Amino acid sequence: MNDMNAHSPDPDVGREQALAIEAALNRVILGQAPVVRLLLVAVYARGHVLLEGGVGIGKTTALRALARQLGGPFQRIEGTVDLLPGDLIYHTRLDAEGRPRVDPGPLLAHGGDLAVFFFNEINRARPQVHALLLRVMAEGRVRAFEREYRFPHLTVFADRNRVEREETFELPAAARDRFLMEIPMSAPADASQRESLAFDPRFHDTDALIETEAGAALDHRQLNQVARRIQETVAARPALRKYVLDLWRAGDRPQDFGIRLPEADMDRLVLAGPSPRGVSALVRAARVHAWLAGRGSVEPEDVQAVFAPVMGHRIFLQPVYESQREWWMPQLIEAILDKVVTPDLG
Numbered sequence: 242m243n244d245m246n247a248h249s250p251d252p253d254v255g256r257e258q259a260l261a262i263e264a265a266l267n268r269v270i271l272g273q274a275p276v277v278r279l280l281l282v283a284v285y286a287r288g289h290v291l292l293e294g295g296v297g298i299g300k301t302t303a304l305r306a307l308a309r310q311l312g313g314p315f316q317r318i319e320g321t322v323d324l325l326p327g328d329l330i331y332h333t334r335l336d337a338e339g340r341p342r343v344d345p346g347p348l349l350a351h352g353g354d355l356a357v358f359f360f361n362e363i364n365r366a367r368p369q370v371h372a373l374l375l376r377v378m379a380e381g382r383v384r385a386f387e388r389e390y391r392f393p394h395l396t397v398f399a400d401r402n403r404v405e406r407e408e409t410f411e412l413p414a415a416a417r418d419r420f421l422m423e424i425p426m427s428a429p430a431d432a433s434q435r436e437s438l439a440f441d442p443r444f445h446d447t448d449a450l451i452e453t454e455a456g457a458a459l460d461h462r463q464l465n466q467v468a469r470r471i472q473e474t475v476a477a478r479p480a481l482r483k484y485v486l487d488l489w490r491a492g493d494r495p496q497d498f499g500i501r502l503p504e505a506d507m508d509r510l511v512l513a514g515p516s517p518r519g520v521s522a523l524v525r526a527a528r529v530h531a532w533l534a535g536r537g538s539v540e541p542e543d544v545q546a547v548f549a550p551v552m553g554h555r556i557f558l559q560p561v562y563e564s565q566r567e568w569w570m571p572q573l574i575e576a577i578l579d580k581v582v583t584p585d586l587g
Contacts, residue, residue, distance in 0.1 A: 288421020
């Protein structure tokens, strides 16, 4: 349990703790330092995360290890085609005397103290299940058993398998906006890291691997206070603010910034650009990125580092392009960052 003042947490103490968590994760999740940094940014920006990638690359391991480091009550559920919304709220069983009982489900098992909820393979669950979870993420509360449960400390992590398409249900674009970040993850490219993953027995037992790192001495009930302090103390200078607003406009009308993509009709590419909520999320994430780097103000590199995972799922393409979103969006994001003039903040 850390000893930060409950009313005015010291951002330097919080940073040391955050970097210790990051170091622990990098010892467990080999070759994923950029992913780990983004996960940490999302946590301290108090946002939910959707992690996506292929089969067996360590998505579940990464999220389980992060949940262990964050401390606080943790619950997990597996996405399946037969999962029902009520399965998040309650479960039924027969007691020792054969009588039916109704117990709280994973969302309610710890009441309002739930810190981490991990939804494994969320795209295997049906839209009705998505709708309930997304409502909890947006509102921070749910009504059940004739009372209202609030979740002031909750962070939702989900992973999505992008390889298998059978019996899967994609999240609607508007619903995905509830995730602060969508973070892609792939196997490391470094040859020595690949060799370690293949031959080092330490990486063959994920349960034991995660247990090698002690859980963090983090009080999950202080995360909101630390996050608020970060947003209050990390400055955004006027030139940086103009840069963010230009990026916002470029996400809505890229053609106004001279952006051209091969074989794309730029006047018909973007259906809708980022919302004010999305740009607010970008600024929150950039402030945390600067804070983790020990800076007192946001630099363009902080915005650029979080732009793709925060904004990529918040730019909506016309239907003719949306079907090939995985092809067009990375090109568009790269072009926006290339064409919008980066300010020199001195």
